[in-house]
Amino acid sequence: QLQLQESGPGLVKPSETLSLTCTVSGGSIYSTKYYWGWIRQPPGGGLEWIGSVYYSGITYHNPSLKSRVSISVDMSKNQFSLNLTSVTAADTAVYYCARRSVWDLFDIWGQGTMVTASS
């Protein structure tokens, strides 16, 4: 049973960088069938796709965040990571990692991790 688990600081200061890691267990991140993605949800708000990464390192980002987002993959650790620079209070959200199938379907999600941008 494939599982995803987010990890990282729950509090980030404004203007600093938010860094999260998603660890994949019960399966390999090396797959030609899937991308691996990040999605966030602000308190009381809706879902927003942040970006996705392929095992080879190819990435796609939400244009609204593109200049601040970087996503990478570490196959040796079966992990993929998110860096979001210059955070503001608007980046406060629950951050989910998820597996994205060829149908662009996010079929398996992590439990999510709350990140607060505050001094």
Added chain:
Amino acid sequence: QSVLTQPPSVSGAPGQTVNISCTGTSSNIGAGFDVHWYQQLPGTVPKVLIYGNTNRPSGVPDRFSGSKSDTSASLAITGLQTEDEADYYCQSYDSSLSGSVFGGGTKLTVL
């Protein structure tokens, strides 16, 4: 402002039917990209409810059904039950943005 437009809320009495719309454009739903629906129960992780416009994962009751036409999609829930109270999100791919897009979400209240 979400790329896909959903009504903020819908409601219905137990046993009734509700429909949740998801309106897109020619660069996403209208371009032929699949629409998926997620159900998020209070305090939980979103889960796949409908995938590929009309398909239900195993374990999802057949009270839930999806459809798609032109630039819109719709989720129908028949025989409403109190446990259906949740937020529902549609999602597709957008060729102009080269990425995934979500609707703003619809809160279903079972009266």
